[in-house]
Every structure is written in C-alpha cells, then in structure tokens.
Amino acid sequence: MREQAFDPIKIPAQIWEREETRELLKRRDVPALLKLATQYAGASQVRIGAATGIAQSRISRYMRGLLQATDLDVYERIATGLGMPDHARVLFGLGVSHTDASDPIDDLQQRQQHDELTARLDAAASIDSTMVAILTVDTNNLRLMDRKLGAAAIADKMRAQSNQVQRALHHAVRPGIRTKLAHVLAETASLAGWQAIDMCALSDAWQHYEHAKAAAYEANDPALIAYVSGEQAFVLADLGRPAEATELLQHVHATYRSRIPALTRTWLSAAEAELAAILGDEHTCRTALDQAATLLGDTGHDPDMPYISLNPHHLARWRGSCLLHFGDPHTADELRSALAGMDGTYNRAEAGTRCDLAYALLAAGEPEAAQPHIHRAQQLATMTGSRRQRRRIDEVARLVKRALN
Missing domain, CATH: 1.10.260 (434 Repressor (Amino-terminal Domain))
Incomplete structure (x- = not known):
C-alpha cells in the first residue's frame, strides 16, 4: 500500500x-x-x-x-x-501526554446525562397499569375534543400528551407496561396524523403515521396496525396519488383480514370505497360499500377501539360522499339521513357532510337549497380550523354562486 x-x-x-x-x-x-x-x-x-x-x-x-x-x-x-x-x-524526559485525562466539562456533561437518564428511567418505572389507563383516557378525551373543536384548539394539549407518552415508552423497562404504552402512543400519534391531514400539513401527517405504525407494531396489535396504516393511505390520496393509496389499503386489508375484528374490516372497506370513488371505479366502490354495510351490522361501536367511530349514520355519510362522484340521484337522501343521525359532537365531520350535500344539491339542479348547508359548513370549518374542509367548501360555494348568477 x-x-x-x-x-x-x-x-x-x-x-x-x-x-x-x-x-x-x-x-x-x-x-x-x-x-x-x-x-x-x-x-x-x-x-x-x-x-x-x-x-x-x-x-x-x-x-x-x-x-x-x-x-x-x-x-x-x-x-x-x-x-x-x-x-x-x-x-525521554517528558511528562505523560494527558490524552486520556478527563475533561471537567466532559465529566459534568456525562454526569448530567447519567442523572437525566436515571431520572427518566425512575419516572417510567413508576408508571403502572392505572397510570396507563389514565393516559388512555386522556388520549380519548383529546379525540372527543378534536371532533368538536378541531386540531388548532387542542394543539398544545396534543403535544404535551404525545411527549409524555413517548418519553414514558422510551424509558419503560417492564415489557407489559411498554406494550400498553405503545398502544397509547399509536392511538395518540394516529390522532395527530389525522389532525395534520385536516390542517393540510401532509409531511407532518406522514411522520405522525410512521411513529404510530412503529408504536402499533411494538404493541403487537394487528387491528391498530391495520387502522393506522390505512389512515396513512389518505396522506397519499390528498397528495393526488389515489392509486398508490388504494394499493396500500388493499395490501393492509389482505395482510390483516383474518386477524382483525369486523369493525376494523368495515372501516377498511369503507376507506377502499372512498379511494375507488376518487379513481372513478364505481363497481369497486359500490362493492366495498356493500361489504362495509354487511360487516357493520346495527351498531358498530367497540369500546376496545375508540379510535374508530363508525355506526350506520357514519357509514351513510361515507356512502353519500362516495356516490357523489357518480351522480347517484339518491346521494342527497343518503347525506340528509346521515345528518339527521349526527349527535352534534362531530363538527368537522358535519362540515364535510354539509359540503357533500351542497355538491349533491347543486348536481341535482337545486343551488338555492345548497346555500344554507354551505353557510353552516363554513361556520363549522371555521370553528374547527379545518383547512381541508374549508378548501372544499370554498370551491362548492364558488360553483353555487356561479349557478345562481
């Protein structure tokens, strides 16, 4: 050499x-x-x-x-x-080189790192099943607040909850507690992902879902893995890549179909229907909607999966939104039925439903009837800070205005 x-x-x-x-x-x-x-x-x-x-x-x-x-x-x-x-x-008549001598500043930094890690490990060690249950309730409460108030109103609370759960998970030693904390983190990160989609912050949303998936895998919960992976597909859809989103959803469904409960399969089927509608594939869309209705049954609620809000009224809302793409004459009735069944706590969802109904009424030649729904949708979107819904509402408002002039 x-x-x-x-x-x-x-x-x-x-x-x-x-x-x-x-x-x-x-x-x-x-x-x-x-x-x-x-x-x-x-x-x-x-x-x-x-x-x-x-x-x-x-x-x-x-x-x-x-x-x-x-x-x-x-x-x-x-x-x-x-x-x-x-x-x-x-x-040779020289002193030692001191190359291995410790630097007081380095010693201080090492001591600080040692003390910080010890403190975090001690704090994590104090977390038991009761504390995990409290953190779970906190995430669920944030979910309820998000539905009504939107992401912007609870942004600080979301950051605090995410940081607390993540720090606890990263320093938890006991396997059983780690698994439970991972489950809480997956739910929390997934909620943050959906909020980011609603705020049109798609890069942030993608990262949240990556964190959610990693936590869901550590929790070893197939239903949760399937759900957060499926939600991530909507980042692709909002980026204008519905074909890739569909491919991802179909892979998730095929991979976990036999290991997840009916409610998760219902949600995945409805999500596939929405993407098929975006792609203009009416047959696949209707087939997926029928499959979702069959799987859902009469209730759809599962206390073990609070992150999925899906009952017959919600599915009717989803169905109406899908059929809107194909000019189905029953779309307006589907959406009116969905609105009648909403309990007033899903403000962002209601904004989206009223926006869809305005589109349906406009397509049916009833622009005047669309106006009150647009007005209410604008109020709700402003209340929840939903940029995603606001864009859609502004677009249908322009179309209705043009039709009336």
Missing part, C-alpha cells in the same frame, strides 16, 4: 519495551529514535516531518547527526509524532 504523508506513525508497542530503546530514550538519542520510525513503521522523512511538524530538511539533518536537538519543544514534537507511549515519554 502506498504511504500517505499524513498517516500517523505507528511503531509497534514491543519496540518501546526493548532495553536498547529504553537506553536511546534516556540518552535522548534523536537520530536513533527517528530511525526507529523508518525501520519499524516504514516512515519516510517527509512522513516524519508531517507527523512531528518539523521541516523535512531538519529531520534529515537530525538523522544524519548534522543538527542536534536541544529544545524541549522539539522533543515534544518528536514524542507526539512518533506516538510514544507514556512510559517512553517519561524516559
């Missing part, structure tokens, strides 16, 4: 242990010591000069005995350049 001028000089450790080398060091025999670098490290004068910071011409004169080294600084440069171990430096 070709010698590199700035490669460090490495004289084998046993050479420094030899009695003859020790005598050279005691005598400060610089020419002989420099020749050790040539003999045992294959170092040229140029390389020795680069390692010691001494000009090659002076190295040559030292080695030929034409110049005598007497300056302590020169001895220090030679010792450092030849990589003398501490015992050799002492024999």
Whole structure:
C-alpha cells in the first residue's frame, strides 16, 4: 500500500519495551529514535516531518547527526509524532501526554446525562397499569375534543400528551407496561396524523403515521396496525396519488383480514370505497360499500377501539360522499339521513357532510337549497380550523354562486 504523508506513525508497542530503546530514550538519542520510525513503521522523512511538524530538511539533518536537538519543544514534537507511549515519554524526559485525562466539562456533561437518564428511567418505572389507563383516557378525551373543536384548539394539549407518552415508552423497562404504552402512543400519534391531514400539513401527517405504525407494531396489535396504516393511505390520496393509496389499503386489508375484528374490516372497506370513488371505479366502490354495510351490522361501536367511530349514520355519510362522484340521484337522501343521525359532537365531520350535500344539491339542479348547508359548513370549518374542509367548501360555494348568477 502506498504511504500517505499524513498517516500517523505507528511503531509497534514491543519496540518501546526493548532495553536498547529504553537506553536511546534516556540518552535522548534523536537520530536513533527517528530511525526507529523508518525501520519499524516504514516512515519516510517527509512522513516524519508531517507527523512531528518539523521541516523535512531538519529531520534529515537530525538523522544524519548534522543538527542536534536541544529544545524541549522539539522533543515534544518528536514524542507526539512518533506516538510514544507514556512510559517512553517519561524516559525521554517528558511528562505523560494527558490524552486520556478527563475533561471537567466532559465529566459534568456525562454526569448530567447519567442523572437525566436515571431520572427518566425512575419516572417510567413508576408508571403502572392505572397510570396507563389514565393516559388512555386522556388520549380519548383529546379525540372527543378534536371532533368538536378541531386540531388548532387542542394543539398544545396534543403535544404535551404525545411527549409524555413517548418519553414514558422510551424509558419503560417492564415489557407489559411498554406494550400498553405503545398502544397509547399509536392511538395518540394516529390522532395527530389525522389532525395534520385536516390542517393540510401532509409531511407532518406522514411522520405522525410512521411513529404510530412503529408504536402499533411494538404493541403487537394487528387491528391498530391495520387502522393506522390505512389512515396513512389518505396522506397519499390528498397528495393526488389515489392509486398508490388504494394499493396500500388493499395490501393492509389482505395482510390483516383474518386477524382483525369486523369493525376494523368495515372501516377498511369503507376507506377502499372512498379511494375507488376518487379513481372513478364505481363497481369497486359500490362493492366495498356493500361489504362495509354487511360487516357493520346495527351498531358498530367497540369500546376496545375508540379510535374508530363508525355506526350506520357514519357509514351513510361515507356512502353519500362516495356516490357523489357518480351522480347517484339518491346521494342527497343518503347525506340528509346521515345528518339527521349526527349527535352534534362531530363538527368537522358535519362540515364535510354539509359540503357533500351542497355538491349533491347543486348536481341535482337545486343551488338555492345548497346555500344554507354551505353557510353552516363554513361556520363549522371555521370553528374547527379545518383547512381541508374549508378548501372544499370554498370551491362548492364558488360553483353555487356561479349557478345562481
């Protein structure tokens, strides 16, 4: 291998242990010591000069005995350049290198890291099943607040909850508690993802879902994995990539179909229907909607999956939104039925439903009838801070205005 001028000089450790080398060091025999670098490290004068910071011409004169080294600084440069171990430096009349001596600042930083990690591990160790249950309730309460008030109103609470759960999970040691905390984090991150979609912050949404998936995998909950993966598909849809979103949803459905409860399969079927509608595939859309209705039954509520809000009224809302793409004459009736069944706590969802109904009425030649729904949808979108719904509402408002003029 070709010698590199700035490669460090490495004289084998046993050479420094030899009695003859020790005598050279005691005598400060610089020419002989420099020749050790040539003999045992294959170092040229140029390389020795680069390692010691001494000009090659002076190295040559030292080695030929034409110049005598007497300056302590020169001895220090030679010792450092030849990589003398501490015992050799002492024999050479120098102090130890202190390269391994601890830095007070580094010691302080290490102590602080030690204390910080210990504190976090102790805090996580205090979390038991009761505390996990409290965190679960907190996330569910945030979900309820989000439905009514929107993401902006609870942004600080969401950040605090996410940070608390994530910190607890990252420092939890007991496997059982880690699994439960991972489940809470997956739900919390998934909610944050949907809020980001609603705020049209799609890059943030994608990252939230990545965190949610990782937590869901650690929780080893197939239903939760399927749900957060399915929700992530809507980031692709909102990016204008519905084909990829459909492919992702179908993969999730096929992978977990036999391991997830009926409610999750219902949600996935309805989601597939929505994407099929965006793609203009009416047959697939209607088939998926019928499958969702069959799976849902009469109730749809599952206390073990509070993150899925899906009952016959919600499915009617979803169905109406899908059929809107195909000019179905029953769309307005579907959406009116969905509105009648809403309990007033899903303000953002109601804004979307009224927006869909306005589109349906406009398509049916009833722009006047669409106006009150647009007005109420605008109020709700403003109340919840929904940029996603506001864009759709503004678009249908322009279309209705044009139809009335």
